Amino acid sequence: MFDQHDVRHMKDGNLNGAVAPGTDPRLWAHTPQHLVEAFLSDAATGLIVDAKGAALAPQAVRDLCKALSTDDIGPGDVVLVKAENTLQGVAAILAVWLRGATVCPVDPAASAEVVTLIGREIHARALIxxxxxxxxLDTSARHGTEWQRHGYATGDDLGMVIFTSGSSGRPKGVMLSNTNIMTALRSIAAYLDMSARDRVLCIPPMFLDYGVYQVLFTLFSRSGLVLGTGIRNPITILELIKTYQPTIIPVVPALASGLTRILNTFSQQLSGVRLVCNTGGHLAPATVQSLRRAFPGVAVVPMYGLTETKRALFLPAELVDSHEGSVGGPMPGLDARVVVTAADGALLEAEDGQEGELYLRGSSVMQGYHAADAGAGARIVEGRYRDDVWLATGDLFVRDADGCLYFRGRSKALVKQRGYCLYPRDIEAVAEAHPQVRSAVMIGRTEPDGDESAVLFIVPETAADPDGVRAAVLHALPVTLQPRFVHFLPEWPPSPVGKIDLNALHTIAKDLN
Incomplete structure (x- = not known):
């Protein structure tokens, strides 16, 4: 006899769903709620630790879940979480998922005005x-009529809403269903061969998807997780690596550059790291080589991703040298095409070597933006039926004869200098080919006459000759593509989320003469 209580969400946070004896619930999990339940049922301790070695207590998750149930928060409700890279921050995220509700992580350093704006926009029920x-927060925020308020979460429910802006203007929330999350999670974890033998060092902040997914990987694969709480200093990160010996280190370019600079300066090598994966920008060839020197035997996997679909492209480690600068092809379960617009307005797939916009299709593509008029962003192109959609990313790519994709820049990042279009990645690649250049970034500066000037920033290798590097880089470029300014920095200014702070670069560029 069918018993609906076998599949209902239990208000005390107990396991829901009928599970075949002897099966791993992670195999059939279709929501993060199932993963949290499996994590708690394991009674595993020590999987998630902070930088001081303290471990996440499962009871902390259960206690928060019980407190949320007291407020009748459940599936369909949104809860804001001030998501620090701490045990408390992780417990809050897991508790919301355990209730079957939607997590909306926000920057703990965000102003009260920004948090209020996001909460009002998303009709959040509570803030942790x-x-x-x-x-x-909004105790009247109920979605749908009473009969539509279901007792358990499904794959179609929202699992996360992540705001990609909000410090100015109207915030823009990326809505991700539980199916979106689980599809991306399974695809990435399977490709990276993550398992219980791994330990991940989580430096990316928990209020971005890059950080949250490190927690999901732990729930799904039983891998260990070390939380780097507010740590950005490469020397401190180096000490964490020595202490906890992670096997996987997720990085962004600024972090990778700073870390390898310290390791190579002191001629240090650390064994045990089997994988370094990257997103949030391009890894310069010099940085890839530095990572290999610092971590003998490491596989460096360049990736491309965006919040709207999580990590979308990857380049297998064995192709990094033969396809320098590429971010590879689509993750399993995704389709990726480079698309151009014909003279009659029709969309066509680009030829090899022809630049176009990257389109993505698959079940990890977001449901949409919560604020439909929130401004520029990726676009959903609808097809023949509900899930037949493409995500037009707004990013420019080319495809080579082997099917590998190369990021050329964001369409809005093009610099039009003296009537010529300068593509940042093209100019950066020329600079990074110089042996004394560690990495390079090009931006545009608007002049009083309305023209744009290209500004090339370079972080050189130790003991590099700036004048010689500048002359060599300019000589390697046609006159029409030479940036008007070439400026050297000792290191990249980091943003609050660890990426290269482009706003800081624009500020520096304003004062260049």
Whole structure:
């Protein structure tokens, strides 16, 4: 006899769903809620630790879940979480998922005005503070009529809403269903061959998807997780690596550059790291080589991703040298095409070597933006039926004869200098080919006459000759493509999320003469 209580969400946070005896619930999990339940049922300790070695207590998750149930928060409700890279921050995220509700992680450093704006925009029921306190917000925020309020989460429910902006203007929330999350999770974890033998060092902030997914990997694969709480100093990160010996280190370019500079300066090599994966920007060839020197035997996997579909492209480690600068092809379960617009407005797939916009299709593509008029972003192109959609990313790519894709820049990042279009990645690649250049970034500066000037920033290798590097880089470029300014920096200014701070570069560029 069918018993609906076997599949209903239990208000005390117990396991839901009928599970075949002897099966791993992670295999059939279709929501993060199932993963949290499996994590708690394992009674595993020590899987998630902070930089001081303290471990996440499963009871902390259960206690928060019980507090949320007291406020009748469940599937269909949105909860803001001030998501620090701490045990408390992780417990808050897991508790919301355990209730079957939607997690909306926000920057703990965001102003009260920004948090209020996001909460109002998304009709959040509650806010979990960094100390675990639950603050009621819009208690009337109910979605649908009473009969539509279901008792358990499904793959179609929203699992996360991540705001990609909000410090100015109207915030823009990327809506990700549980199916979106689980599809991306399975695809990435399978390709990276993540398992219980791994330990991940999580430096990316928890209020971005790059950080949250490190927690999901732990739930799914039983890998260990070390939380780098607010740590950006490469020397401190180096000490964490020595202490906890992670096997996987997720990086962004600024972090990778700073870390390898320290390791190579002191001629240090650390064994045990089997994988370094990257997103959030391009890894310069010199940085890839430095990572290999620092971590003998490491596989460096360049990737491309965006919040709207998580990591979308990857280049197998064995192709990094033969396809320098590429981010490879689509993740399993995704389709990727480079698309151009014909004279009659029709969309066509680009030829090899022809530049076009990257389109992505698959079940990890977002449901849409919560604020439909939130400004520029990726676009969903609808097809023949509900899930037949393409994501037009707004990013420019070319495809080579082997099917490998190369990022050329964002369409809005093109610099039009003296009537010529300068593609940042093309200019950066020329600079990074110089042996004394560690990495390069090009931006545009608007002049009083309305023209744009290209500004090339370079972080050189130690003891490089700036004048010689500048002359060599300019000589390697046609006159029409030479940046108007070439400026050297000792290191990249980091943004609050660890990426290269482009706003800081624009500020520097304003004062160049």
């Amino acid at each position: 503070e960094t100390d675990g306190r639950i603050m009621p």
